[in-house]
Amino acid sequence: MEIQKEQNGNALTLKIVGRLDAGSAPELSKELTTALDGVTDLTFDFAELKYIASAGLRVLLVAQKRMKKQGAMKLINVSEAVMEVLDMTGFSNLLTVA
Numbered sequence: 001m002e003i004q005k006e007q008n009g010n011a012l013t014l015k016i017v018g019r020l021d022a023g024s025a026p027e028l029s030k031e032l033t034t035a036l037d038g039v040t041d042l043t044f045d046f047a048e049l050k051y052i053a054s055a056g057l058r059v060l061l062v063a064q065k066r067m068k069k070q071g072a073m074k075l076i077n078v079s080e081a082v083m084e085v086l087d088m089t090g091f092s093n094l095l096t097v098a
Helices: 025-035 056-071 080-089
Strands: 002-008 011-020 040-043 050-051 072-076
Touching: 002 025, 002 040, 002 056, 011 025, 025 056, 050 080, 056 072, 056 080
Parallel strands: 011 040, 011 050, 040 072
Antiparallel strands: 002 011
16 A cells, blocks of 8 residues: 655645555544644545445544544545445445545
């Protein structure tokens, strides 16, 4: 997995490339620990996310909880395969998918 960051003031976009699974989720979790300081608008760009597993969903849930306190979070460019996982797990009801 690769994380591409783009910050514009209080807005942060994280483009996730590859697979977000048990092997890569800790890397994203660690990145979010410091990257969200002062961020009020968090966007995950999933245009190049090929696969998401439960470990990745957990990282998204933790990020969502934090962002509810300090702003907003959304997912963009979600592929059909990833959207299917979000729908099956009910995460599509918990997260904002644009």
